[in-house]
Amino acid sequence: MSLTSTSAVDPAVRFEPALMRRKLSGTVFYGLCVMAVGILLLALVMLLADVLVRGLPWLDWDFMTGGPSRRPANAGILPALVGSLMVGIIVGVVTFPVGIAAAIYLNEYASDSWVNRVLQTNISNLAGVPSIIYGILGLAVFVRLMELGSTILSAGLTLTLLILPVVIIASIEALRAVPNAQREGAYALGATRWQMVRGSVLPAASPGIMTGIILAMARAIGEAAPLILIGAFAFVTFLPNPFTGSYTVLPIQIYDWARRPQDDFAGIAAAAIIVILVLMLVLNALALILRARLSRHIQW
Amino acid sequence: MNTQLSEAPARDPSTDGGGPAIRLAGMARDHAAPETLGEPEYVVELKDVSCYYGAFRAVRNVDIKVARNSITALIGPSGCGKSTLLRTINRMNDLVPSYRSEGSILLDGQDLSSKSVDPVAVRRRVGMVFQKPNPFPKTVWENVAFGPKINGYKGDLHELVETSLRRAALWDDVKDKLQQSGMALSGGQQQRLCIARTIAVNPEVILMDEPCSALDPRSTLQIEELMAELKKEYTIVIVTHNMQQAARASDTTVFMTMGEDRAGFVVETAPTVDIFTNPKNQLTEDYVSGRFG
Amino acid sequence: MTSVPVPLTRRRPRSERVIETLLFLSAALGVLTTAGIVLVLVFQTLEFFQVVSPVEFFTGTRWSAGIRPYAWGVLPLVSGTILVATIAMIVAVPVGLLAAVLLSDYASPRVRATVKPLLETIAGIPTIVLGFFAVNFLAPQVLIPILGKQNIGTFSALSGGIIVGLLVTPLIASISDDAMRAVPRGMREGAYAMGATKFEVIRKVVFPAAISGIMASIILAASRAIGETMIVSLAVGDKPQLTFDPTESVQTMTAFIAQIAIGETAQGSVQFKALFAVAATLLVFTLVLNLLSGWVVRRFRTEY
Known part of the structure; x- marks a missing residue:
């Protein structure tokens, strides 16, 4: 169903909203945001993992x-x-x-x-x-x-x-x-x-x-x-x-x-x-x- | 509130018809009430619409028809769901995570409440003006050009900005300060800027959510005059707390209230003259005569 | 009507005034701290300038404090500092801002309440731990395999810069998130009501409206990056050279100060005096950035 390209009031005013493209760039952007937080959390996890793997064998009384x-x-x-x-x-x-x-x-x-x-x-x-x-x-x-x-x-x-x-x-x-x-x-x-x-x-x-x-x-x-x-x-x-x-x-x-x-x-x-x-x-x-x-x- | 409602004594409509505070002076200049012209063309039709915030039902079973090139006012006590209903028409409430609605909302016969319809596309065709003027922290020009730009306007943007500002009766005020911040304007000018911004994307319907409640009386009057002008090209639905405003500015009035379960519902829809001079329902009568709400 | 005479004009008791004085002195300790920092740096720097000319210090392109012939041109240290901070900001600005947008406009309150403290945890990790991570993980297990052993070593501006970026990213994310959340809902709704997509609302309305807070967060992050010591002195190495090649080992101003302080340098030596001159230069850099951030906040603030 398309609600996009009609212009009921003033037919001279023409819009090409290109909604698909705009939505797509929005999705890509959201993906980037998730990725950014993902990178940070991944770095945190890697840091902890690296330290634990190296350090635990040495950690004793x-x-x-x-x-x-x-x-x-x-x-x-x-x-x-x-x-x-x-x-x-x-x-x-x-x-x-x-x-x-x-x-x-x-x-x-x-x-x-x-x-x-x-x-x-x-x-x-x-x-x-x-x-x-x-x-x-x-x-x-x-x-x-x-x-x-x-x-x-x-x-x-x-x-x-x-x-x-x-x-x-x-x-x-x-x-x-x-x-x-x-x-x-x-x-x-x-x-x-x-x-x-x-x-x-x-x-x-x-x-x-x-x-x-x-x-x-x-x-x-x-x-x-x-x-x-x-x-x-x-x-x-x-x-x-x-x-x-x-x-x-x-x-x-x-x-x-x-x-x-x-x-x-x-x-x-x-x-x-x-x-x-x-x-x-x-x-x-x-x-x-x-x-x-x-x-x-x-x-x- | 409900006790008040039921205990309110019956009053004779002939003695205090419009109520002392309500003037109907402006109504004479308007077109005759829609039904005298035969069946008018309806732009928006709400069919059995109910609105929910989570488990709470805010509005129940509303049926409203909005005629083209008319002004329809939604009035009623605070919390009766007027704004919720209005924000359902342009799918604004889709932004509220727990919100959902039932029933159908037809725009030119198309159901815009259906899941397959993109709210973003709806909102360009059903514009909205808010209670508090909310210009963007950009220049006056940028404020008006914002909508056309994102919606891929094919044409002369400067011309469209000027036309929109003229239609919003703001051009003369701001033509020398197009590059100033929209937030530097006065309250009334800001609200007209928001109207200009709305009509720049060429909507069919303009929703107004108490557009004058933050304005002084003079600015309020200017907005009302502007509405009368705008309805020649657009269809307007306005929520207002101010009964005089509904009486002055609208063609059709919808009176809503809420029941024991706090769900809002429509009590009476009628030509504005009738609502204020000859209401059919006792609840309407009590409300417009100032005994309640 | 008669009233009982109450001594309404009684002086404040002495104990109240003693307390107020004590409280004032505590607040004034900050001024003493500032004065102390400035005095120490100024006096010691002047002493350094009696041995080394300020012209050589500020314009010289070679720095050698350990090996003769000594050279006291601070530019290699400045360029090293700027190189590391630039790499850090190249990492931190995009990642921090994207994370801020996720927190402010996409995440549900529950996700936000979990993720934001987790990100702030990164900023709370002792910097020495982050430095250890750079040397033992990032450089040998990520950078060297990707770029090749012949192109990058264990110590490089890139390795240290990335980790300094990791350190300051939560700062940008957290402050920018607050700034964007402070943009009123009405402003967002105004844009939605004209048929804007969420991305357009964020990019064209929320982001510009919050720009003063966002810019301030970036400048503060840059200031932190410039002043960071432990990560750089572990991961970047100690080779003062005037280069903007990120794969090279360089030395920052802070790393030089640490190097001199750790070493067995005699306290009256030129090297030790140079420490103060470099510290003074560093302080000027961060001070300028802090003042700049205050100015940006005032200049670009949006009143809603």
């Missing part, structure tokens, strides 16, 4: 509890794993108060003055600075100026500076999502601004904020570039002390092994990758659980 070695068969990741966890904890502990405080100031206190606009623009620009530049800052400020040395503490503080902008932006989003009625409700009871924030806004925004902080911790644990400058590149056979002495972390350990030409080192690098991916997975799951628990009582 000795690998988890051993230190690095010149011989792949004897190598383990315990010092790097502990180093990564310590860095993650420092990042979380410092980011938690500072990130939330900054977000509260920018969303709940700051008036629309130029000072505050500068603060806000500055934070979004910082989010675009390459991570390795933070390493240079950390080297100059924490390692040298504050004389903390090439330690886990320096590494944690450097990564904190790196992820703070992301955490602040995510927390501001969470605070913005709290309806104004919540604030007015608290004010109507005679609360001061801080009482209002603490008692009303912050609990309501906590699921979003906590999720943001945990995901940022995951990002910090996976980050390697800045730590190259903070001296994480070491052959550490002992469990690190967070405040003194050299250390290493998982991504740097992987980097070290991945650069060696021997196949066996690729194997243990893949095994270490499995460990770090599992760590990420755990943190992401934690974020989801925490979000669900914290938002149980919130409904609007």
Whole structure:
């Protein structure tokens, strides 16, 4: 049945809609879209498969509890794993108060003055600075100026500076999502601004904020570039002390092994990758659980 | 709402016929009601049309005939399915995943609701103007040229754009700003731009879904005048909340309401004069006199 | 009428002001960070320029920090960076935009809710893992078999660029999807009502209407690609050369910084000072891109 080429009103106006051709190009385009997503998902699957096939044979108890070695068969990741966890904890502990405080100031206190606009623009620009530049800052400020040395503490503080902008932006989003009625409700009871924030806004925004902080911790644990400058590149056979002495972390350990030409080192690098991916997975799951628990009582 | 409906006392139509708020001044200038000319030519016929969103039946068993070169108004309370019905005529609701319709919709005798008919082809012949003016974020010229371009117009595009803008009574307003963004126009101008855009693809029927509800009274009047002009060449079906508008602008009025199951149905179809001065059904009477809805 | 006198003009308690000050200081930490970055880079770069002339640095076409005679022309590092980023964008822009369209206009809400987080997972993978994938899978098992051992090695701009592209594709897909979904339904319906096919609605209405967000996403992705370190220092190699041949091994600015930091370079040496000059150059590149993306958003924004 053809509804295409009639022109009832004005026969002079002639259309050749060529609907078949247009539909065909639409179908081709849809195919391309599906292909694009297919390629991305395929890459993800291939990556995981490649890592699992290479790494699983190496992944055993000795690998988890051993230190690095010149011989792949004897190598383990315990010092790097502990180093990564310590860095993650420092990042979380410092980011938690500072990130939330900054977000509260920018969303709940700051008036629309130029000072505050500068603060806000500055934070979004910082989010675009390459991570390795933070390493240079950390080297100059924490390692040298504050004389903390090439330690886990320096590494944690450097990564904190790196992820703070992301955490602040995510927390501001969470605070913005709290309806104004919540604030007015608290004010109507005679609360001061801080009482209002603490008692009303912050609990309501906590699921979003906590999720943001945990995901940022995951990002910090996976980050390697800045730590190259903070001296994480070491052959550490002992469990690190967070405040003194050299250390290493998982991504740097992987980097070290991945650069060696021997196949066996690729194997243990893949095994270490499995460990770090599992760590990420755990943190992401934690974020989801925490979000669900914290938002149980919130409904609007 | 239903209690209100049943408890509404009967009123004498002779005392408050059109209702104080309803003026019928414009109707005298229109052609005589269709049936006085004998059986008119019907462009669109809805036969036993029901509309569903998933399991919910939004409209049930509608029969409407739309005469060529007339304006048919669909009126009725909110949620009675007027817009759903209108968007069924150009298969717009095919875009809603859970939507389906039953019955048949004939355009010049062809059933356009059948699965074998391509909705894209239907929509060129049954144009639509929306509640909120929705010009594209392109120039005025590009807005009007959009439809003809995609539909493979063979002819002088500039001429067609000018003709369309003239027919939409917008040419004088925009002839010096054809290269400005269509979104920079005033609300009323935007809506006339959307009408110009619609007639540029030369449809037979133009559907209007509350085209004036976002406009001020002056722009509303301009659109109504434009409709009276357009019906010489096109057939118009308009959904409106505004009873005065239906009374002023339309030839035939279809009154819809909804039942206990919230499914909309047609209560009464009649020449507009009759609906507003001498409704046959008590529900219509209550509605047009402002006692309900 | 009498009223009980309530001290309505009471000053805010001290604790409130202390808290506000603490909150402000936290927010101001960002400014300190920025100031720190700028000061460190500027001072150290100036020190570098006392040893090496800025003219040589900015116009020289040879870079050799490891082997004598040393040469400090940054252009090979810049060209290496641009080459890798260009390859990344050639991959990421089409794939990311097509994926965005699928998410915004074709996928059902359920498919979208599954696929979008999966794509964002890719962006969350540690970049060192992606670098490992480039060296151990993409180069030896895909590129070398296709292009031939004599044409491409384990380390190439192509291998690293493709994987950097994989890293930033979800960024483009995710932001562009949001931008296209923000285009009102009414605008889509207006086009459908004139007999446009879905493809035409997307190509001629949705895409142009969302162009500011789409362009911003592309620029942000380019900025990420330029600043990416771990993938390139693993997969692209460390051979600074002024070439635009994607099968060659090159060195990017970030890879040079990593190379110097890993090596046993003495902190007062020219090499170490060069690190800061290169970092400053890198920062300027990304800063320009970030400012550009802000400008694009303001300039091309469509108000619906």
